[in-house]
Amino acid sequence: MRFQVSQAKIGSGKGIGAHAGLLLLLFACVLPAKAQEQVDAKRAETVKQLDEIAGQISLSSERVASLDKEIADLKKDQTTITAALIQSAKTEKKLAEDIAGIGDKLTDLREREDGVKLSLRERRGALAEVLAALQRMGLNPPPAILVRPDDALASVRSAVLLGAVVPEMREQTEILIADLKELTRIKTSISDEQTRLTAALSGQAEEKKRLDLLLAEKQKLQSTSEETRKAEQQRSEDLAKKATSLRDLIASMEQDMEEARKAASAANQQEEQKLAASQERADNFASNQERLSAKVNFASLKGHLSMPGAGKLIRHYGDDDGLGGILQGDTLETPAGATITSPTDAVVLYAGAFRSYGQLLILDAGNGYHVVLAGMKRINVSQNQFVLAGEPVGVMNEQLVASTGTVQMGNGAPMLYIEFRKDTKPVNPAPWWADRLAGRTTNDT
Structure with missing residues (x-):
C-alpha cells in the first residue's frame, strides 16, 4: 500500500x-x-x-x-x-x-x-x-x-x-x-x-x-542702616499686634507712613540728631513713592502680571473656604522651597508674621492698591524697600505650614495665599494674571 x-x-x-x-x-x-x-x-x-x-x-x-x-x-x-x-x-x-x-x-x-x-x-x-x-x-x-x-x-x-x-x-x-x-x-x-x-x-x-x-x-x-531697619521691624511688629484684621494692619501701616511724612516736614525745625531715624524713614519713603508714581498705574496692568511663583492655582477668589465663607484671594500650590517674586513694582509696606497668616508680605502698588502674599517660610525684603516686578521677595516652605490658616487645603504641598486689595478691600486678582500657556507665564513684567 x-x-x-x-x-x-x-x-x-x-x-x-x-x-x-x-x-x-x-x-x-x-x-x-x-x-x-x-x-x-x-x-x-x-x-x-x-x-x-x-x-x-x-x-x-x-x-x-x-x-x-x-x-x-x-x-x-x-x-x-x-x-x-x-x-x-x-x-x-x-x-x-x-x-x-x-x-x-x-x-x-x-x-x-x-x-x-x-x-x-x-x-x-x-x-x-x-x-x-x-x-x-x-x-x-x-x-x-x-x-x-x-x-x-x-x-x-x-x-x-x-x-x-x-x-x-x-x-x-x-x-x-x-x-x-x-x-x-x-x-x-x-x-x-x-x-x-x-x-x-x-x-x-x-x-x-x-x-x-x-x-x-x-x-x-541697602542704604538704610541696621539700627533703622531694626527700629522699623519693631514698629511693624507692634502695629501688627494691635491690628485685629488684615484691613486694620494695612490702614495702620499707611497711617504710620503718613506720620513719617509729617516728621520729615518738621525735621528742619528740630535737632537733626534727635530725628535722624525719622528723617531717614521719611526720606526713603518719599524716594520710593516717587519711583512708584513714575511707573504704570497698577489698574492698567490687567492681563500682564506673572504669578509670583511656579505652580498652579488650586483655589480662586470667591470659592467656598470650607468655613462658611468665601475666599478673598487665590491660592497657588508651589514646589517645595520655591522662590517667590513680586508680581509688580511696589514698596514693601509690611514684612513679618501676622496672626494665622504666618509670614505675611504686603506690597504697596500705588493708587490705593496692595498685593498681599502669605505662606512663605522666609521673607527676603524689609519694610520701605522698593522692589521691581520679578524681584525675589521670599522662599516657600518644604511643606504646608500648619499656622497658615488661610490655606489649609491640598496634599501637604506648600501653598501661597495671594490677595489683591483696593483701598484695603479685597478685589478679584483674576483679571490681572497673564494668560498661562503650557503651565508657564507668558509675560515679563
Missing part, C-alpha cells in the same frame, strides 16, 4: 516559534498581582522620588567658588544686583516649572506602565496557554499527516481543525508581543525623564545658590 506524505501548513508557524523565547521571558517577568494605585498615590511616589534626588544633589566646592567669583565680579550697585536677581529668579522659576512638568510626565508614564502590567496579569491564563502551545510546536513540530486512501476524510478534518486554532494563537501572540514592546518603550521613557529630572534639579540647586549670594550682596548695599 502506498502512502502519500503531506506536511500540514500552519501559516506563519515559523514566525510564531521565533517569538516563543520572548514570550517565555515575558511570562517569567510578570509579577504577582498587585492592585493598581490611584493617581494621587502615583503623584506622591513621584514627589518622594523628586525629594530624594534633590536631597542627594549638592554643588561641588569648585562650582560654589565659581559662583562666588561670578557675584564678586558684578558691578556693586543696586541696579546691577537687582537685574541679576530678577534674571536668576526667572531662571529658577523656569527650572521649577520644568521639574513639575517632568514630574507630571513621570506620573503619567508610571500609570501607563501599571496599565500594561495589569493587562498582562489579567491575561495570564491566555499567556500560559499560548506559551505552552508554542513550546510544544517549537520542540516537536506537528508531524506529517499520513494520508491513506481509506482515511482521507479524517485527515482533512485534522487539517481543518489545526488551521482554525493557529490563527487565534497568532493573534494572541501578536497582542502579547505588542504589550511587551510597549512596556519596554515606557521603561525607556521613564529612564530618560529621570535623567532630565536630575539635570533640572542640579540646575535649580545652582540657581538657588546664586540667588542666595545675590541677596546677601544686595543686603550689603
Whole structure:
C-alpha cells in the first residue's frame, strides 16, 4: 500500500516559534498581582522620588567658588544686583516649572506602565496557554499527516481543525508581543525623564545658590542702616499686634507712613540728631513713592502680571473656604522651597508674621492698591524697600505650614495665599494674571 506524505501548513508557524523565547521571558517577568494605585498615590511616589534626588544633589566646592567669583565680579550697585536677581529668579522659576512638568510626565508614564502590567496579569491564563502551545510546536513540530486512501476524510478534518486554532494563537501572540514592546518603550521613557529630572534639579540647586549670594550682596548695599531697619521691624511688629484684621494692619501701616511724612516736614525745625531715624524713614519713603508714581498705574496692568511663583492655582477668589465663607484671594500650590517674586513694582509696606497668616508680605502698588502674599517660610525684603516686578521677595516652605490658616487645603504641598486689595478691600486678582500657556507665564513684567 502506498502512502502519500503531506506536511500540514500552519501559516506563519515559523514566525510564531521565533517569538516563543520572548514570550517565555515575558511570562517569567510578570509579577504577582498587585492592585493598581490611584493617581494621587502615583503623584506622591513621584514627589518622594523628586525629594530624594534633590536631597542627594549638592554643588561641588569648585562650582560654589565659581559662583562666588561670578557675584564678586558684578558691578556693586543696586541696579546691577537687582537685574541679576530678577534674571536668576526667572531662571529658577523656569527650572521649577520644568521639574513639575517632568514630574507630571513621570506620573503619567508610571500609570501607563501599571496599565500594561495589569493587562498582562489579567491575561495570564491566555499567556500560559499560548506559551505552552508554542513550546510544544517549537520542540516537536506537528508531524506529517499520513494520508491513506481509506482515511482521507479524517485527515482533512485534522487539517481543518489545526488551521482554525493557529490563527487565534497568532493573534494572541501578536497582542502579547505588542504589550511587551510597549512596556519596554515606557521603561525607556521613564529612564530618560529621570535623567532630565536630575539635570533640572542640579540646575535649580545652582540657581538657588546664586540667588542666595545675590541677596546677601544686595543686603550689603541697602542704604538704610541696621539700627533703622531694626527700629522699623519693631514698629511693624507692634502695629501688627494691635491690628485685629488684615484691613486694620494695612490702614495702620499707611497711617504710620503718613506720620513719617509729617516728621520729615518738621525735621528742619528740630535737632537733626534727635530725628535722624525719622528723617531717614521719611526720606526713603518719599524716594520710593516717587519711583512708584513714575511707573504704570497698577489698574492698567490687567492681563500682564506673572504669578509670583511656579505652580498652579488650586483655589480662586470667591470659592467656598470650607468655613462658611468665601475666599478673598487665590491660592497657588508651589514646589517645595520655591522662590517667590513680586508680581509688580511696589514698596514693601509690611514684612513679618501676622496672626494665622504666618509670614505675611504686603506690597504697596500705588493708587490705593496692595498685593498681599502669605505662606512663605522666609521673607527676603524689609519694610520701605522698593522692589521691581520679578524681584525675589521670599522662599516657600518644604511643606504646608500648619499656622497658615488661610490655606489649609491640598496634599501637604506648600501653598501661597495671594490677595489683591483696593483701598484695603479685597478685589478679584483674576483679571490681572497673564494668560498661562503650557503651565508657564507668558509675560515679563
